[in-house]
Amino acid sequence: MMPLLGVVGKTNVGKSTFFSAATLVEVETENRPFVTIDPNVGVTHVRKRCAHVELGLPKCDPVDGFCLKGWRFIPVKLVDVAGLVPGAAEGRGLGTKFLDEVRKADALLIVVDASGSTDAEGNPVPPGTHNPAEDVQILLNEFSGWVFSQMKKDWKSFVTKVSTMGIRAAEAMKERLSGFSVKEREIIKAINELSLDENLAKWSEEDLKNFVRKVIELRPKVIVANKSDSDFAERGIEMLREAYPRTPVIPTSAAAELILRKAAKAGAIEYVPGDSSFQIIDEKKLTEKQKKVLKMIEKKVLERWGNTGVVQSLNEAVFGQLEMVVVYPVHDANKFTDSEGRVLPEARLVPKGTKVKEFAAQIHSDLAKGFLYAIDARTGRRLGADAEVEDGMVIKVVSAK
DSSP states (O other), X not given: OOOEEEEEOBSSSSHXXXXXXXXXXXXXXXXXXXXXXXXXXXXXXXXXXXXXXXXXXXXXOOSSSEEETTEEXXXXXXXXXXXXXXXXXXXXXXXXXXXXXXXXXXEEEEEEETTOOBOTTSOBOOTTSSOHXXXXXXXXHHHHHHHHHHHHTTHHXXXXXXXXXXXXXXXHHHHHTTTTTXXXXXXXXXXXXXXXXXXXXXXXXHXXXXXXXHHHXXXXXXXXXXXXXXXXXXXXXXXXXXXXXXXXXXXXXXXXXXXXXXXXXXXXXXXXXXXXXXXXXXXXXXXHHXXXXXHHHIIIIIXXXXXXXXXXXXXXXXXXXXXXXXXXXXXBTTTTXXXXXXXXXXXXXXXXXXXXXXXXXXXXXXXXXXXXXXXXXXXXXXXXXXXBOOTTEEEEEXXXX
């Protein structure tokens, strides 16, 4: 199943520009609060070196995503939701609508204005006058407050039920948080870090509040330090890294990525999303103003940070935070093709630690039901049902069905 990444943050920090840059789907963007009302949903791509390069093959034939200059771009879902303001948990702004969309995401891309040029409400202020770390804290606080309010509903009857059935805290909270994209390992880690009792009946309201706060803190997330082309961005990025040492902070210029992708689509430049450089291939398609903008991107973004940060943020969310790996299923383990002769047609994202038989079930339930063994096409080695898939593995499933 395709992972879902939520583009979140306060209003007017460039979330919709990030979404457009990542998906090339046009959405309304302006320098004012609440441009986005309804969620924008699209497909973006994470980037990995393609297996066809490592196998010495001349090309591959993707049926989903694409391959560019030896880089495989694998699809993931992206949702850009309405901006958050303080008080969202109580319904202020587009409050609960925002929070309800956030709960569905597997990982969060928290977009902040690294230049410090928007206040807590999303209104423009002089650059460098607002601490972007405060915006991350507001988002986490609002989300925690809303989840806590949802958890409190029928809490006493829920505790009575699980206590009567002898269900321990971790299992009970897994059930309680089933609609919030919270993983079991995050629940167990939160309980252990807070030294909470295994019996929910012994939890105080403060225990529940601290548990929710800790679970939200542990949730897979990336801080997208947008507007990193600004002269004030370095200090903002420093403040973010000081405040959130456990969370990846990616210097990003969504506007630069959007410009580069559009210029590449128009045939004016050659640019692979996520690269550290681009090349002008048709100057006639560029005005003098556009050439100046590209020069500015080269100097203020690419030479400064090494990339625009958009693909890097997506990659960190999927491969770093969600710990997913790429596996290529094939029909012919010698030619690395499917039944129609296409080379490495599929690149599937699965959680690290996925068993081979579990992977077979994702391809087709019948493959798992009749599972005999699998073949690692790179080495020719046979794999049993409980062997774990590895990143970049090319695999053929042998089944009786």
